[in-house]
Amino acid sequence: MPQIELAGKTYEVDEDGFLQELDKWNKEFAQAYAKNEGIEGQLTEEHWKIINYLRDYFQKFGIAPMIRKLVKDNGIDMKRLYELFPTGPAKGACKLAGLSKPTGCV
Amino acid sequence: MTKENEKSQETDPKYPYRSEKLLPREQRVVRFLETLQEVLGAKIYNLPLETYLGTCAKCNNCAEQCQVYQTSRDQKDLPAWRSDLLRKVYKKYFTTSGKLFGKLVGAESLSEEDIDNMVDAFYRCNMCRRCGVNCPLAIDNALITRVGRVILAQLGFVPTNMTLSTRTQLGEIGNTSAIPKAAFIDTLDFLEEELRDETGIAIPIPRDVEGAEFFFAAPVSDYIMEADTLLGIAKTFYAAGASWTVSMENFDAINYGLFYSDADLEKVLNRLLEAANSLKCKTIVIGECGHSTKVALLFQKIYGRPEYHGMKVKNIIEVSHSFLKEGRLTFDPTKNPETVTYHDPCNLGRGSGLYEQPRELLKAAVMHFVEMTPNRQMNYCCGGGGGLVVVEDLHDWRMSAGGLKKVEQLRAIGAKLVCAPCANCKKQIRELVQAHKLDMEVVGLHDLLGKAIVLSGKA
Numbered sequence: 001m002p003q004i005e006l007a008g009k010t011y012e013v014d015e016d017g018f019l020q021e022l023d024k025w026n027k028e029f030a031q032a033y034a035k036n037e038g039i040e041g042q043l044t045e046e047h048w049k050i051i052n053y054l055r056d057y058f059q060k061f062g063i064a065p066m067i068r069k070l071v072k073d074n075g076i077d078m079k080r081l082y083e084l085f086p087t088g089p090a091k092g093a094c095k096l097a098g099l100s101k102p103t104g105c106v
Numbered sequence: 107m108t109k110e111n112e113k114s115q116e117t118d119p120k121y122p123y124r125s126e127k128l129l130p131r132e133q134r135v136v137r138f139l140e141t142l143q144e145v146l147g148a149k150i151y152n153l154p155l156e157t158y159l160g161t162c163a164k165c166n167n168c169a170e171q172c173q174v175y176q177t178s179r180d181q182k183d184l185p186a187w188r189s190d191l192l193r194k195v196y197k198k199y200f201t202t203s204g205k206l207f208g209k210l211v212g213a214e215s216l217s218e219e220d221i222d223n224m225v226d227a228f229y230r231c232n233m234c235r236r237c238g239v240n241c242p243l244a245i246d247n248a249l250i251t252r253v254g255r256v257i258l259a260q261l262g263f264v265p266t267n268m269t270l271s272t273r274t275q276l277g278e279i280g281n282t283s284a285i286p287k288a289a290f291i292d293t294l295d296f297l298e299e300e301l302r303d304e305t306g307i308a309i310p311i312p313r314d315v316e317g318a319e320f321f322f323a324a325p326v327s328d329y330i331m332e333a334d335t336l337l338g339i340a341k342t343f344y345a346a347g348a349s350w351t352v353s354m355e356n357f358d359a360i361n362y363g364l365f366y367s368d369a370d371l372e373k374v375l376n377r378l379l380e381a382a383n384s385l386k387c388k389t390i391v392i393g394e395c396g397h398s399t400k401v402a403l404l405f406q407k408i409y410g411r412p413e414y415h416g417m418k419v420k421n422i423i424e425v426s427h428s429f430l431k432e433g434r435l436t437f438d439p440t441k442n443p444e445t446v447t448y449h450d451p452c453n454l455g456r457g458s459g460l461y462e463q464p465r466e467l468l469k470a471a472v473m474h475f476v477e478m479t480p481n482r483q484m485n486y487c488c489g490g491g492g493g494l495v496v497v498e499d500l501h502d503w504r505m506s507a508g509g510l511k512k513v514e515q516l517r518a519i520g521a522k523l524v525c526a527p528c529a530n531c532k533k534q535i536r537e538l539v540q541a542h543k544l545d546m547e548v549v550g551l552h553d554l555l556g557k558a559i560v561l562s563g564k565a
Contacts (some may be wrong), residue, residue, distance in 0.1 A: 015124065016498055061286060061288055061289035061292060062284075062286045062288075062289060063283075063284060063285050063286060063289045063330075064330065065289075065292075065293075065330075066293050066296060066297075066329060066330055066331075066333055067330065067331060067333070068296075068300070068333035068334075069293070069296050069333075072300075090330070090331075102283060102284075102330065103267060103270055103271040103274055103282055103283055103284060103496075104271050104281075104282035104283040104284075104325075104326060104327045104360060104496065105282075105283075105325055105327040105331075105360065105495065105496060105529040105530055105533055106283055106327045106330055106331060106533075
């Protein structure tokens, strides 16, 4: 199992860099991982809103929400979502939120 | 991994994609030949394979047609060369002339290195079948690619995401994107809410309706990625006054078996047919997805259980088109003022013969429609065909050799919107648009129909 070292801690991730142990997630993980996903500097309040929303939804339903629902419930549009997470919602945002990798044509 | 496995794989080259578990290197040749023999013995493959593997004029017409070869100029991407990887093995072991005259008649023994070449080459083919259109001997190289992959799968070579997705689909969760039922319900509720907010009408997405005329199954990733496509489809059914349903047990049309395994294809297909049958629906409608339309159309009578043979299979585009022809749909094209072009998904066009229906729908629903060149039978694949779009390891290849011809085409047409009614093509073209900084957006066909559809008086 590949590992990734972020901010002095080691995490188990899958081969595409998705966190394997969902309960190991913490804010430091998200912040330290942000750079790998093309986000410079500190995560902003807007980022955290999305990350927390994704984690809440995932805890409730076991999967990320429909992207349309994500943007609607957070009062942003797709363009803004891609500005916040340049590698995209299914990859970047889910990775930082510590969600497992989506499969299929996603 | 066992020690034996590790040892045998020390001599393996670095493969372009990850597979779950490989057969030890020294066992591969034997297993390959055994599997080829089995495939040749299968009724559905015997005749076409003997025809396609028995001959090739080496005229290189296919080189001119293959968008991948035209970009890469790599021998591996030449359809005739790639198919020959399997052809020379077939001739050597399964034909009398090959056994007797060997290389003189294009027959050669199989080596582990030959298998390595196939592992690479068969997963650089989009199975788009463009090369078959002008082949003087009508050789279907995509079928040869498919058979090559089916054999390689028996040695363990299948991109991990394909096997993982299929296992999730055939397991408890029941769909390739691992959407649990509760999440699916939440998503349908959300979509109905969107429909209400947007139109002021309570347009339903009917669930588990016994005896509905149309049983609808989308590529399940649409329930994550493609809200507008699904909203458009719900509006279309509503406007036409048709009865339809989704199944809460099986709402995924995707069938990756097409790309590597007849056994998995058969299981996934029968799950779908069974879901429709249990709701007593007689027509299965596949959403905006090329490969699963082709699977259902082509293999229903071959692998579907006999009790399901009476069902009809249609793509949503055919259904919407028949609604249009019957005068059941009215559009206001001013709602789609942008210039729109149409990408023919290979499995809907060359695979299922749907060329004019989507165009007639578009012309009714948008203001400015422009045609890319070439199109229809000669259209270029998006570069993510043959299931390659789900193989993350091949991303860079898809953005270059795989998809450059499509990029050139899109850039030349300069439309604001490219309509690609296939989940596979949507994902690939969106990635191309981003990677190559094209100023355009990718949409589904029903996204546009949904915007322009006139619903007044139906409330």
